[in-house]
Amino acid sequence: MVADIKIFVCCHQPTEIPNHPLLVPTQVGAALADRHFPGFFYDDTDDNISLKNRSYCELTAQYWAWKNINADYYGFFHYRRYLYPDFKVKRPYQIKKKPELALLEELGYNDFSKLIQEYDLIIPIGENMHLSVQEHYANSSFHYKKDLDLTKQIVQEFFPEYTPALEEYFLGTISYFGNIFIMRKDIFYNYCSWLFSILNEFDKRVDISGYSLQEKRVDGYLAERLLGGYYTKNKHTFQVCELPRIHFEPNFQKMIKAKVINMIVPPSSNMRANIKRLARIYRNQIDKKKLKIGR
Template sequence: MNKTLKNQFTRKIYLHKKFDSFPVEVGASNRSNFLYPIHDNIGLNISNENIYYGELTGLYWIWKNENINKEELVGFCHFNKCLDVKFSKAYNLLINRKKYDFLVADKTYITPHPRKDELDAIVKILKKNYPEYYITWLKIYRKDGSSYACNNAQLFITTGKWFNKYCLFLFDVLKQMRQIIGNRTGSPYDIRYCAFMGERLLTVFIITNNLKYKEYHIRYANKTINIGRKIARILHINKNSSFYIKLQKKYGAKSSYKR
């Protein structure tokens, strides 16, 4: 997996079964630069929706095309970051010992979402069709979509049982959101509203279903970022401080989305 993580292209990596791993290149419908044979525009897919869903088009492809059974282990990580846990450890916790249902990234602060209509849409959908999830959403997120309790970044490892239930919930909500909001214009980052809301829904799903979960730090392909984040944790540097923000701008993860 480490070798794959070094390649700086817009794609995500999918982990399947006990020690198997392979990359799925996302947004393939709108791309021509490929390194790997598996693209998210084959089989059942929403690859052409990548500008709105981001890495979630890869997650959708896995869900629809891999037929993962409930006793299998499945994980999802990005080209430049993953959970800092060995896969053998994850397998032991989730399958052998059945101690947890999900392994996820540490809870952290997620910034306010700039589009009120997009937040209103997600709240409306949950309130109407998923009332239990709606109650959880209100407990976790402020009216501006920010929170200090979000397991964000769409990094997780779980069993097929919960993976399939999570995807059924996630993509139903986001499909309804696309119908309400429609198309957007703007920068590739700003119009990824399904990705932004999907990032928030993972924690909502886990909490609503009373699932047992364990959090892990995020491990980045860039070793400088790993060292910097570790020092920040040891020194308890406030993430909202001007000092932390300056360090983040200089040494933080840089997106390759526009490549």
């Protein structure tokens, strides 16, 4: 019997999605949008949390699929970030101009469904940030350490069996970004029940009304880290694998710039981490000077 595999490509703006049987174009935050995109699925039908999209980001599509769609395997991509099946590639991602069917076929999509059925959980290749996951979160723009600390506390209260794995992941330097994954149905249901229970409790305890638009994406930011913790807890029990990503950059000049940067300072390299660290220090100094001037 052929497995029913649905990979929901999450979009907040009209985007060209290749006509491939695995891919399901899905509009996120549809309840907040002026219109529905033609030919897409929408996260505001039936049981949904579409109105929470500004905080939950692509998770509104994840919740909607969990509650309303039946499949054997569920996957979630970002409209500018896909996984592709290649175990020879060691770098976390490569950059291409736009998603096209010919490109996906070149990258192995014709046999992707067979590979998916060999695993329980597939996530992107982890990136070595040369900084612990919790330090990286605390030092990232629009993120608050207190939110991550509260999330750890909630996990300890409601799912204490996950605390050791979460601590292991948070203290490590390998990060799994993007809320991108493919899971077998029963595992996806288990993950969603776990994840949304944690985020729902977080929402009850935190007032984000004073957060900026970027800061209000907090539930999406936290979910990225929780996925890493879930994976760390279960990777020795499930059949798992890590696959590289494609990042799409439709602007030609930006694409070339990103490719050159990745060639000179590859993702996961210590040099890239050091450059980012220096950039953070520089930004902090600039912010301090602006603060003094403001006074």
